[in-house]
Amino acid sequence: METKIFDQQHIAEAAAVIANGGLVAFPTETVYGLGASALLPDAVAQVYQVKGRPSDNPLIVHVAAPTQVETYVDNLSPMAKQLMQTFWPGPLTLIFNIKPNSLPSIVTGGLPTAAFRMPDHPQTVALIQQAQQPLVGPSANTSGKPSPTSVDHVWHDLHGKIAGILEGGATRIGVESTVLDLSDPSGTPIILRPGAITKEQLEAVLERDVLLDKHLVSAGETPKAPGMKYKHYAPNTRVMMVKDADWAAATAWAQANHFKVGVLAGPEIAERVRTETAAVYQYFNDSAEAAARGLFAGLRALDESTAGLNLLLAAAFPEEGIGAAYMNRLKKAANHEYFQEK
Ligand code: TXA
Ligand code: MG
Numbered sequence: 001m002e003t004k005i006f007d008q009q010h011i012a013e014a015a016a017v018i019a020n021g022g023l024v025a026f027p028t029e030t031v032y033g034l035g036a037s038a039l040l041p042d043a044v045a046q047v048y049q050v051k052g053r054p055s056d057n058p059l060i061v062h063v064a065a066p067t068q069v070e071t072y073v074d075n076l077s078p079m080a081k082q083l084m085q086t087f088w089p090g091p092l093t094l095i096f097n098i099k100p101n102s103l104p105s106i107v108t109g110g111l112p113t114a115a116f117r118m119p120d121h122p123q124t125v126a127l128i129q130q131a132q133q134p135l136v137g138p139s140a141n142t143s144g145k146p147s148p149t150s151v152d153h154v155w156h157d158l159h160g161k162i163a164g165i166l167e168g169g170a171t172r173i174g175v176e177s178t179v180l181d182l183s184d185p186s187g188t189p190i191i192l193r194p195g196a197i198t199k200e201q202l203e204a205v206l207e208r209d210v211l212l213d214k215h216l217v218s219a220g221e222t223p224k225a226p227g228m229k230y231k232h233y234a235p236n237t238r239v240m241m242v243k244d245a246d247w248a249a250a251t252a253w254a255q256a257n258h259f260k261v262g263v264l265a266g267p268e269i270a271e272r273v274r275t276e277t278a279a280v281y282q283y284f285n286d287s288a289e290a291a292a293r294g295l296f297a298g299l300r301a302l303d304e305s306t307a308g309l310n311l312l313l314a315a316a317f318p319e320e321g322i323g324a325a326y327m328n329r330l331k332k333a334a335n336h337e338y339f340q341e342k
Contacts, residue, residue: 004164005151008123015130017163023047025140025154026127027168028119030091030176030195031147031296032154033062033137034162035127041104044136048106050161052143057226058109059136060093060177061116064128069116072102079189079206080182086205089120091177091196107136109226113183123168139176140165144234146296146333149174153300174293175325178202179225180210191216192225194325196292216328235303237262239334241316250313250339251276259311262302264295266315273313280307285315288323295326299333313339 006014006024014024018035021043026035034051036043038061048055063069066084070076073096076084080094098114108114119125119137128135139147142157149171158165178195180202190211191199202210214221215228223229242250242265251273254261261279263270270282283298285291302312314330316338317323 001160001163003155003159003162006164006166008167011123011126011166012130014164014166015127015132018043018127018131018135019133022163023050023161024127024163025148025158025165026119026121026124026135026137027151027166027171028062028121028124028137029089029172030119031149031171031174032140032151032165032168033060033119033124033135034140034158035062035135035137035166037131038062038103038107038134038136041106044104044106047136047138050158051138051141053138054143054226055106056109057138058111058115059107059138061103061107061114062124062128062135062137063116063118064125064134066118068134069096072096072098072114072116074099077182077187079187082205083180083182083202084118087197088118089125090118091120091173093117093177093179093193093195095179095181095183095192097183113181115179117177121168123166127166146235146299147176149293149296153297156300170297172293173322174295174297175322175329178325181213181224190224192223193228194328196322196325198321198324200321234333234335235299235312237303237309237312239299239312239314239330239337241330241334241338242313243316243338246339246341247273247313249341253339254311254313260307260309262305262307262309262312264291264298264302264312264314269315281305281309288317288321288326291315291317292322292326295329 140154148154178197179193181190215223262281
């Protein structure tokens with residue numbers, strides 16, 4: 001299959017492909033999504049197949065407006081409405097109990113709930129509107145690869161396998177949306193996946209406590225979002241997280257052991273490590289925001305580097321603000337390995 005690149009002038013064409021059961025990747029503010037009609041089970045089945053995604057992992061339903069959710073969910077709570085009003089369009093996915101059989105079970109993984117989000121990207125909102133149906137949109141990568149933050153990444157993983165990619169530049173945030181479960185019978189909102197919308201922001205708007213899913217608090221707990229149990233984002237190269245105070249020791253250790261080092265860190269640290277170890281690859285992150293934006297692109301570039309790297313040292317950030325989302329993804333990539341003074 002030839003994969004077409006659709007620009008802004010060709011959104012209608014991309015929408016027609018979707019309405020006819022085809023797959024078109026779309027840009028969002030977080031990462032690129034792999035779009036198909038959420039109402040066509042055969043199209044959704046292809047999304048799983050093309051990604052190589054386990055079928056027990058439900059998909060997010062992307063809508064063009066908050067009112068579109070009401071087709072699938074009865075009696076939206078005041079809390080839900082407030083969150084939509086405050087954060088949509090934006091990087092917040094909300095999980096609701098849905099009307100029985102209102103969505104194909106292949107979308108929900110057979111759960112009585114479904115995840116909804118309105119992306120903050122005008123082209124993609126137009127795509128959903130013109131397709132006249134909500135779109136499923138898992139990240140548009142092969143399962144197990146870092147999520148795509150540019151058209152090039154999507155092309156690398158999926159060209160020849162999908163009908164098209166809607167062009168929308170590099171993504172602004174770089175890590176996937178916050179997933180907030182509003183289906184708990186007690187009414188307590190629970191964060192299942194950290195993202196750019198933080199616990200503190202949610203609590204400030206709701207004026208109540210928001211919980212973190214058990215697996216985000218203590219190791220060994222099973223995550224409630226099926227997707228969070230998989231070992232995502234694992235590059236082939238060994239990744240080690242380095243705390244601020246440990247850079248000198250980590251660099252010396254890597255050098256003594258003749259590693260070919262890649263660095264994911266701010267400019268100063270990256271430059272120092274490069275000078276000391278002749279590290280051949282470096283990636284610059286200045287702040288937690290920039291680190292989040294550059295994380296997946298950095299992991300991909302490193303993995304594809306022809307320099308034969310065998311160790312990536314990546315900067316650890318405090319787990320606050322978007323740093324929590326960055327560390328959640330980085331820990332998976334690093335298999336939870338921190339550099340420790342040897
Ligand atoms: O930013 C994003 O959310 C991106 C862009 C493209 O919108 N999409 C994305 O989709 O990250 P995906 O499929 O990679 O992640 C969806 C997550 C998975 O961890 C999945 O298990 C969880 O949401 N999820 C979906 N429906 C759920 C449900 N009913 N209950 C619990 N978790 C659910
Ligand atoms: Mg994903």
